Amino acid sequence: MRIALDAHGGDFGLGPNLEGALLAVKKLPHEIILVGRDPEIREGLRRLGQENPERIRIVHAPQLIDMASEPVGECRAKPDSPLMVGAGLVQEGKADALISAGNSGAIMVASLLKMKRIPGVIRPAIAAPLPTLRGTTLLLDAGANMDSKPWHLAQFAVMGAIYMKFLFNIENPSVGLLSIGEEETKGNSLVQETLPLIKNMGLNFHGPVEGRDIPEGLTDVVVTDGFTGNVALKLYEGAGKVIFKMLKDRIQGRLICKIGALLMRGVFLDLKKKMTVDEYGGAPLLGVNGVVLVCHGRVTANTIYNAIRGGGELATAGMIEQIKKQMELVKDRISVARDADTSLADAAAPSPGEGR
Numbered sequence: 001m002r003i004a005l006d007a008h009g010g011d012f013g014l015g016p017n018l019e020g021a022l023l024a025v026k027k028l029p030h031e032i033i034l035v036g037r038d039p040e041i042r043e044g045l046r047r048l049g050q051e052n053p054e055r056i057r058i059v060h061a062p063q064l065i066d067m068a069s070e071p072v073g074e075c076r077a078k079p080d081s082p083l084m085v086g087a088g089l090v091q092e093g094k095a096d097a098l099i100s101a102g103n104s105g106a107i108m109v110a111s112l113l114k115m116k117r118i119p120g121v122i123r124p125a126i127a128a129p130l131p132t133l134r135g136t137t138l139l140l141d142a143g144a145n146m147d148s149k150p151w152h153l154a155q156f157a158v159m160g161a162i163y164m165k166f167l168f169n170i171e172n173p174s175v176g177l178l179s180i181g182e183e184e185t186k187g188n189s190l191v192q193e194t195l196p197l198i199k200n201m202g203l204n205f206h207g208p209v210e211g212r213d214i215p216e217g218l219t220d221v222v223v224t225d226g227f228t229g230n231v232a233l234k235l236y237e238g239a240g241k242v243i244f245k246m247l248k249d250r251i252q253g254r255l256i257c258k259i260g261a262l263l264m265r266g267v268f269l270d271l272k273k274k275m276t277v278d279e280y281g282g283a284p285l286l287g288v289n290g291v292v293l294v295c296h297g298r299v300t301a302n303t304i305y306n307a308i309r310g311g312g313e314l315a316t317a318g319m320i321e322q323i324k325k326q327m328e329l330v331k332d333r334i335s336v337a338r339d340a341d342t343s344l345a346d347a348a349a350p351s352p353g354e355g356r
Contacts, residue, residue: 010101020304124287132217176209281306
């Protein structure tokens with residue numbers, strides 16, 4: 001596989017991206033395309049003692065996306081940025097996947113501008129794999145769409161089920177809709193309107209699930225809007241770090257606890273690895289017509305390595321083609337729901353001159 005990597009993405013710049021790329025070519029058969037400012041990348045590789053590493057090449061992209069600026073304007077104004085150039089490589093068939101730890105909004109915009117949507121997909125979603133008591137649960141949307149409609153969530157459910165089937169080998173993934181209770185009568189209007197629509201998608205639909213059900217791994221996929229999903233994701237990450245810090249503080253306070261901790265060191269290390277979202281590398285952007293992985297900003301070399309590994313697996317699995325097939329099967333059901341909502345909105349709108 002040929003994996004395009006935004007060399008400047010993330011809070012720490014070139015460092016972890018270059019280190020992760022070097023780690024990847026040692027352990028994986030892929031070719032890594034470092035997209036960014038050529039002179040800076042070469043200097044970074046030289047400092048790491050790797051001036052001409054095998055299976056790594058550089059594609060020059062001098063314009064950097066401003067993390068604080070509006071994504072659409074930035075991407076349109078900077079066609080020679082790593083995100084736009086990297087997305088273009090995938091669109092042109094010169095790369096099999098794009099990975100970035102940059103601005104998630106800009107990653108989505110660049111992907112849509114270059115790769116476009118998969119036919120039938122209304123909005124892409126960031127799908128975050130989370131470690132759970134039973135294995136892995138996929139949470140989506142994890143931040144791409146702050147405001148969603150029921151048919152968006154229905155499509156997220158379909159795409160999430162496909163991801164879990166082909167990447168985690170789960171034959172019939174169970175799907176849950178995030179709510180404030182397991183009863184179908186609870187939840188806001190979005191939940192209430194989404195429930196019957198997901199039921200009509202031909203999925204293994206469990207029904208509403210609560211936030212506490214996510215770490216237990218009650219369902220393989222949990223669907224929600226991007227605002228709620230991003231809050232849940234950040235809470236999940238933060239809670240894991242705090243629990244380990246609290247445990248460490250308690251152990252260091254007593255000698256007998258330190259001795260016990262030494263005896264259980266292997267258990268603690270294994271648990272910490274399992275609970276670290278970095279092990280998944282990045283969250284796939286499902287719905288765009290190409291493989292894209294979004295990493296969080298505070299990446300490490302290990303995060304980038306795992307994202308490269310995951311990008312290769314996604315490209316090999318042919319997930320994009322599978323989503324295309326399923327979207328074709330459910331497109332009429334989605335259209336009926338969307339058209340019905342549009343008709344209701346038009347009927348509720350005031351006529352010209354009314355309400356003035």
